[in-house]
Amino acid sequence: MAVKNIAVTDTLETFRTTFNDLAANDFGDIANLSGSISSTNLVDAMNETISIATSTAGWTIIDSTSTSQIIGGGDTLTVLGTSNEIEAVVSATDTLTIGLPDAVSVTTSITAPTVSTGNLSLTNGSITDSSGAISFGNENLSTTGTLNAGAITGTSITGSGSTHTLGTIQISGNTISSTDSSRININDTFRANAFETQFGNLIIDELLGTDATYYPRIRSIRGDKVVVFDASPVFNSTIAFEGSSADDFETLLTVVNPTADRSISIPNESGTIITTGSADAVTESMIAPDAIGQNELKSLVTLQILNSSGTVLKTLYGAGA
């Protein structure tokens, strides 16, 4: 703090700034004067202070609530702790040690940037343990917030409320859905007692047969039993038709192992498929015009029409007896 000096030649502004600096920094703000001092100007305060200091050897103690108490010369200051909270220990020659007991009990709260116990540290938004594991024993953990975890393991994970989300997989009641897609990918074998489509019209399950083994089953629960195949199904070699009665009898549709791509077309018409087992089944209209050759006739007989010179004009073919 240097002496403030206003030269004759200084300007009024220089005077103003110098004066303000003198008042603020050299004299100080009267508002900051101790409450124990009743004087309202610097000289009177200094005088009052000299008076106190010189009249007794006492002093004042104030707690966090600004409650103060003057400890006069010769008075005793008793310092007490609170059980399980804080303890005070006086020691020679003039030492007062304030500390915490081994077992601290805080009635309301404890606040600290970091709370550590053993390997465990509690700090803002974090509970960590240097051992790499924190055990909650058999306690139940609950949060109304979000539980983020690298991995969750346990014998039972139970949530409350109507919707639970793991990543983008959301479980709501008995419904699992994706929060960011219209599809859930299962990158592994997925097994269930039965698979149903959206409205349950198609069911894939297994049927316990009379031979006590399970048979894979795909069924439609529509009244008309329709299953739409907008696909090109590839079967191995046989398709079995149970028919209207689930019994020991089936009709098998079997293909001989193809050695090249084959194509069998079912015509755009209604009718009954004819097999080698059919009898008296092929009707006239099923045979295309100009389709029957002589080789198809049984016990072929021929009838030639000859001209008068014996030259064959036409040969008629017919089935023999």
Place this chain on the structure above:
Amino acid sequence: MAVRSPLYYNAGNLQEMSTAMVDEIVDQIVYQYSLNPSVALSVVGSSGSLASMNDTRLQAGAASTSATAFPSEATTAEPSVVTVTYDKITETRTTVTPTSDTGKLWPAYYNASGNIQAMNLQDVKDTFLHPAIDLLAAGTLTTQQAGTYHINSSTTVSGSAEVSGSNTAVFVNTEADTSLYTAGGIGETLDQPKTVTSFYLHKITGSDTSYTLPISIDASNNLQSFPEATFESLFQEWIRYTAVSSTDGYSLSYNVGTSGSGNTRGTGMADTRLNGSGNYQTRFVNTDDYRAQEFPNGTSTTINTYYLRINKS
């Protein structure tokens, strides 16, 4: 010789014709021939193409006259023979050019190999044409000889038509009419004949008999029953051609004579004549006119019998 059994359509099947059915076709061919015979006879005034026939009769000998006594029989002229020649039948043969066989012209038959084959011309001849000619050339006078001719002494014969259309006899057998010769008329006309029998040419009328049309091979080599008009036209052509132009023994011709080839047709045309040597008669006209004349006498005796014959050759 290959007589075939033509096939015909029988209720959806093809069947070989029976012999009777073939015979019915032959009869129909005869009928077709009768509609337009290619060997036709006609009655002409004279110079017919067939041989002529002579009708002979006796006429009285010329009368003899004497002013003193009756001429003796020996000196009286004997009756003589008058001959009238009939040459009134002419044969006309019409040339026919029939449809040629292109291989499918004729009916079809079931051949030995079990196939259906069109007949060839020889088959048709053997099966139809020659049997038809055989019938036509037969000596009987039924509808199976329709279109052929015969002689009858009547102008009307059931089943036949008189050919001239005017009842013109083709032969008249005459004899001397002895009743016309009288002694009182000596100086009689020598030839006073009477007609014993006139003979007329008749053509047998055909009968359109029923028959079954055979199967033929059409242009598309399909089988069909012959169209009736086609069948009848075709066979009429060929029976007419055969009757005129056959080179294998089945052409028809007629001849007239007391003998000849072929079957006689109808009544024999007998030329009869009295066989007497003369009936000597005298006539006293007056004492200066004594007459004698020999009239025809005797019994009627056949001199010749002419026949119309139909011959196939």
